[in-house]
Amino acid sequence: MNIKAVGIAASVLLASASAFAQSSTVTGAAGGAATGAVVGGPAGAAVGGIVGGVAGSLLEPPPQKVVTYVQQVPAPSNRIVVKQKVVVGQPLPETVVVTPVPDEPKYAYAIVNDERVIVEPSSRKVIQVIQ
Template identity: 60%
Template sequence: MKSKLILVSTLVTVALTGTVLAEDASGTVTGAAGGAITGAIVGGPVGAAVGGVAGAIAGTAIDPPPARVVTYVQEQPVQNSVVVKQPIVVGKPVPQEVVLMPITEDPRYSYTIVNEQRVIVDPQTRTVVQVIQ
């Protein structure tokens, strides 16, 4: 039974590694492979499947915005900071009551000031992309 488990885990690892090498530009694929490998080690074939799904989700993590976007946000005059009770965390949405300011140089991003911190946000999903300290 143990040798069968190791064989299946190895096959999953090899299959996903080939995919990663072919499509390394995709964070989803890389995350899926890493999660599947970890899952296979911990939980065997079922762990590989579960780990692959979890890794794919983690692999789609948000890339930081371009330097020109960060510079733009840093150069904007300080406005009133909105105070929210929840922590502002990359990957989590800002509350609906927070007003987002467009970034004219790159419409894929907006910014706001929350809890005395400048925050870059994806305006379509309101997801925090970067918190500038």
């Protein structure tokens, strides 16, 4: 009976985590822990926090038309250089100008350290570095 309850709890956690994959890692971890605690007590909270955190940290890859647009947009004449390495999942510094992608409000782009990057406009998190 306990194995069946754990299986159901895991299914509920995975379903709720995937539904909230657009949330941040913190929100995903907190939501997963809360759901896990309700279903499986302290052990469920631990498992739920991990599952929710992983699902919350995933960033949705942009559609190919967004990647193509960012690849083809002319580079600005002034070169933007930052000391930090551009890393997927990390926000760009406030000094970097982020430009919205036309007709795609979920995405913006920047050209930093001669790398074209697609970012989430509200958080400035890097979604993809285009090679």
